[in-house]
Amino acid sequence: MRDPLTEKPRRKIPSRLIEVDAWIDSSLWRFGHGFSRFWESVTIFSRRFRARGLNKLAVEVACEGLTLGVAGLIVMLALAQPAMKLTANGLPQQTDYSVLFLDRHGNEIGRRGVMRADAIPIDEMPDHFIKAVLATEDRRFFEHWGIDFFGLARALSENARAGGVVQGGSTLTQQLAKNLFLSNERNIERKIKEAFIALWLESHYSKREILSMYLDRAYMGGGSFGAAAAAEFYFDKDIRDVSLAEGAMLAGLFKAPAKYAPHINLPAARARANEVLTNMVQGGFMTEGQVVAARRQPATAVDRSTTTSPDYFLDWAFGEVQKIAGDMPHRNFVARTSIDMGLQQLADESVEYHLRQFGKTYDVGEAAMVVLDDDGGVRAMVGGRDYGESQFNRATKALRQPGSSFKGYVYAAAMEAGFKPDDKISDAPITIGRWSPQNYGRSYAGTVTLQTAIAKSINTVPVRLSQKIGMDKVAALAKAMGVESNLRGDKTMALGTSEVTVLDQATGYACFAAGGMTSNRHGILQLFDTNGNLLWDSKRDMPPRRRVLSETASAEMNQMLSQIPIIGTARKAQLSMTRAAGKTGTTQGYRDGWFVGFTGNFTAAVWFGNDSFRPTNKVSGGGLPTMTWQRFMEAAHQGIELKPIPYIDNTMPERKAPKVAEEGDAPPPVRPASLTTAAQKVLAQIGMLMSSAPPLEKPEKLAAAAGDDNAVGRR
Incomplete structure (x- = not known):
């Protein structure tokens, strides 16, 4: 019998569920009904703003413009990121060091650095010079915000009419942005950065400050930076005293200082100055009557025909001085460097000769070279073809794949690990993961010796060797030998895919020339203050050389490397008076050609390629780089004591003359006369004995030139 007391609660449960369901349904209906009424009221209200006819067209255009504007803003922010990173810390710190540089024999070769206190205020510069600069470089300078769209349109129109580039569209602010933050590399990425940095400069500095920085930092040829230094170099005058004709000639240098430098090409400089005077008249800065005297009596520069400035080397040496100076209280220095101007002249000539002769044929536009002596001193440095065209130092800053020239470190690590030149190893196809390296010509020789x-x-x-000994050991050895660039250490590095600099390669191979000891690369021999006090001496203050390769490994490597000019890929590197050793290198697509070689006296690294990484027309390491190295070394070893390569008999092997008909009939250069090593040592001893002598006139002038008006000369 059912109990009614227990059945009653069971009947209430379904009824409550029905109530909940009814509440949900009614709530949803009320919400939907309410939203419909709300949306209807919004629709009725919005009909008041409905556009018809032309108004509708305007609204549609505005909406599309807003959409595109937002998208464009996002793109601009993305493009501006690199420029924002460059300007995150403000302007690059302008060093307050001022250094007068001497070559290894004590001759003045240039200076770097400008004391801020010595900068000429823009208010003190001649008005006609400022007008000449603005009329030529940026007539609308005080009207635009860093980018002159009207000027850009005018330049495009003039260039299209002339059928070539005759007028630039960059503003003065954009040029300053390039000088401060960027290189002269011509690509769209650099132009984008330049534009955003120009806007940043305009928003953070006044027009007067921007113009002052531009006039103080622009390169103006002859190793001079800034208008004040250029006036002293070209006219031996203070910038405050330059005439209208001289000011016009200076203003014409900003476009192409190497092309229009008056000490190199006075007719071209005068023609350019005449264009500047015309610009001043056309821009309304002066009348024709005011400039006619300057046209009739053009400026004449001081004779600097005997003055040569190793600008790429000086830029690098200035950085070395700053490292040495550190926390020294001094800011004005006289630095005696390791450079030999005779060898520098030979290096410049060798590089330019081959670029001029074969540049178009091989579609190669740039080259770099670094020469070290047996003590590790940098004797010559070529950072590019034309410093006036581009101050980017390809010898110290350009990171390029070394190709097979990196194999020297792989084989050195193998010799350290116990391998021998006569050991045999398989030259057969090899695959590591998905990577299958191939030989040049896609052929294989079977079992070969390491020497071969x-x-x-x-x-x-070398790929097999690197797998056996470990790429980490190869990278560590390369670092120990002097390669300062970051090495990736992956499996492809054995074939030279990790980028290095020309200076790195010269430093590393100098260890072979030093018999396995560190090269102790340096560019500064001695550093003095302007009173002649010796502050730093390379022989005294540099760390001693240490051994990074055992004598056995060094002897084996030098033996193998010395065979490459005889039976290997560097036959064009053979010298007529002494043994040579080295390694060629060619990268994928012929983008880079290398030869790094040494004798008992010098180590030199040579690179050929294009700044844009465009492939050359099959420039290989055994071609132009080796020919350039050989041409330099033949002249560099004239009239000096020949030293043998460590552990190598200097007896000249039977030489099969390589085919060098493509070099033309031009005779090899002759090394300029210089002091012998013995004479240099005698003069150095005399200098030490005279260190307590009264100041001489020349050191006093040098000290004053370094920036210390109270200097009393070097003792």
Whole structure:
């Protein structure tokens, strides 16, 4: 019998569920009904703003413009990121060091650095010079905000009418942005950065400050930076005293200082100055009557025909001085450097000769070279073809793949690990993961000795060696030998895919020339204050050389490398008076050609390629780089004491003359006369004995030139 007391609660449960369901349904209906009424009222209200006819067209255009504007803003923010990173810390710190540089024999070769206190205020510069600069470089300078769209349109129109580039569209602010933050590399990425940095400069500095910075920092040829230094160099005058004709000639240098430098090409400089005077008249800065006297009596520069400035080297040496100076209280220095101007002249000539002769044929536009002596001193440095065209130092800053020239470190690590030149190893196809390196010509030689493998630049052998000894050990050895660039250490590095600089390669191979000891690369021999006090001496203050390769490994490496000019890929590197050793390198697509070689006296690294990384027309390491190295070394070894390569008999092997008909009939250069090593040592001893002598006139002038008006000369 059912109990009614227990059944009653069971009947209430379904009824409550029905109530909940009814409440949900009614709530949803009320919400939907209310939203419909609300939306209807919004629709009725919005009909008041409905556009018809032309108004509708305007609204549609505005909406599309807003959409595109937001999208464009996002794109601009993305493009501006690199420029924002460059300007995150403000302007690059302008050093307050001022250094007068001497060559290894004590001759003045240039100076770097400008004391801020010595900068000429823009208010003190001649008015006609300022007008000449603005009329030529940026007539609308005080009207635009860093980018002159009207000027850009005018330049495009003039260039289209002339059928070539005859007028630039960059503003003065954009040029300053390039000088402060960027290189002269011509690509769209650099132009984008330049535009955003120009806007940043305009928003943070006044027009007067921007113009002052531009006039103080622009390169104006002859190793001079800034208008004040250029006036002293070209006219031996203070910038305050330059005439209208001289000011016009200075203003014409900003476009192409190497092309219009009056000490190199006075007719071109005068023609350019005449264009500047015309610009001043056309821009309304002066009348024709005011400039006619300057046209009739053009400026004449001081004779600097005997003055040569190793500008790429000076830029690098200035950085070395700053490292040495550190926390020294001094700011004005006289630095005696390791550079030999005779060898520098030979290096410049060798590089330019081959670029001029074969640049178009091989579609190669740039080259770099670094020469070290047996003590590790930098004797010559070529950072590019034309410093006036581009101050970017390709010898110290350009990171390029070394190709097979990196194999020297792989084989050195193998010798350290116990391998021998006569050891045999397989030259057969090899695959590591998805990577299958191939030899040049896609052929294989079977079993070969390590000597043959490095001489013939076989690719599979160093890859096998690196797998056996470990790429970390190869990278560590390369670092120990002097390679300062970051090395990736991956499996492809054995074939030279990790970028290095020309200076790195010269430093690393100098260890072979030093018998396995560190090269102790340096560019500064001595550093003095303006009173002649010795502050730093390379022989005294540099760390002693240390051994990074055992004598056995060094002897084996030098033996193998010395065979490459005889039976290997560097036959054009053979010298007529002494043994040579080294390694060629060619990268994928012929983008880079290298030769790094040494004798008992010098180590030199040579690179050929294009700034844009565009492939050359099959420039290989055994071609132009080796020919340039050989041309330099033939002249560099004239009239000096020949030293043998460590552990190598200097007896000249039977030489099969390589075919060099493509070099033309031009005779090899002759090394300029210089002091012998013995004479240099005698003069150095005399200098030490005279260190307590009264000041001489020349050191006093040098000290004053370094920026210390109270200097009393070097003792």
